[in-house]
Amino acid sequence: MRWVYQPVEVQYPDGRWTLGRISAWWTDAAGELWCRLRTLPGACPQWRRYDPESILLLPSAGI
Template identity: 80%
Template structure:
């Protein structure tokens, strides 16, 4: 998705003032149907209304990256007690 400096990427994040920073534990499904733990540290909605999240998978996954939020492959987990 485009931002003011081009495509949304690690080197070109969305405008800081438009990001809602959070700490949200998640489970992420990979194409091979395995699930791994991760966390979302930011939410952003682009001009077209698409929701993006700053996602990092654990342990030892890639660093945080902006990706389109897909509730089918990224499950939000409770961040406080159940």
């Protein structure tokens, strides 16, 4: 497991988007990438399989 602070934008199944952050990455025995994701405001963090189509990584620092 690797701890991080990564801002993201998350798409819900109904098409809505919300901001969130990833606080850790983990790769399981099958090679699948998982992220510890918390959506804003105030939701509890949960492990989700990373899907780049519905979890967009945002810049965490200026250019």
